[in-house]
Amino acid sequence: MMMKYALAILIPLAIVACEQDESQNQKDTERYTQHSDEIDSYKKTIRAYEDGNWEIFVASFSDSARIYHNTENNFLTPAELVAAHQRNLEMIESYELLDDKEEMEMVVNDDDETWVNYWGVWSAKVSGSGNMIELPIHLTAQFENGKIKKEYGYYDNSIVMAAMEEPGDSLALEN
Template identity: 50%
Template sequence: MKTIKFFGLLFVSFLTLLSCKEQPTRYTQSSPEIDTLKAAIAAYEAGDWEGYQTHYADTAKIYHNTTDKFLSATDNANAFKESTAQYSSYGFIKDEGDSEMVVTDDGETWVNYWGVWQGTLSANNQSYKMPVHLTAQFADGKIIKEYAYYDRTPIVLAQMEMQAAQEEAGMEEDAAMETPSN
């Protein structure tokens, strides 16, 4: 009977040791992948489009405010280069962002970033803020897929108002030139 109790206790101890085995990290706020996404953001803020692209796999698919039309890292860098040219300053507000890395049940590694972007349009010297959410999937240390969500409506409306004002000023100028002087 003592032998059965001994083996029973040994079996329970063995199961306890197995359950204490270190599990892989499923959630963290500190990882090389988080550092990579932050480096891509820093390159974006610096206008370092070559450096920006180095954080993405050659086959990366980048979806911004869409789920069906993606850009490559090169095409996205070119789009950013064009869109940021209209700002006298732009970037993410320091200390107003947060990042986390998660490993899904399927073993996929994703980094989520929440931040507040701020930019000043050169044309009207107005500053705009918008919340941004990025989520990026990683493989072999590179971003292979990225989704970004943000609302540019206030900026687009301001640009439309400025364009309408320019067109109106142009029409008034044309009308003044057509008026005969007596």
């Protein structure tokens, strides 16, 4: 009799435990992907940057977006970021993000925030000297309601500055 009661309790517990484990696995799968609407949106933002299409670029961001490039304290608005990009590109003859050297992923963190991570290589030719630059970059953008709410960008600007000062050499970050 005791065995029947034990089985009556243990079998439902085992079923619930399996369902919870399956539910957790499904939740984990949804927390990471390399295919999402947010990734597609971020790709369009990156392509707009490459094309100098600042209208599409700015439209990717929410009105209250905060953008932190190589800083944790001083943010830019989307319009200020465009102005900074335009100033920085004045001495660049051509630039692109190398398609064969980029990776993207989307994660939903423990706070249910949606972030898209981008790793790539920015390649540029300096006006006048013809110096070529290859600069590894990392961008991470928080999405909310289909727009970028917050973006962090990390890259080594000293490589760009050195290329602009050097006469006719190609520069890249050395490993």
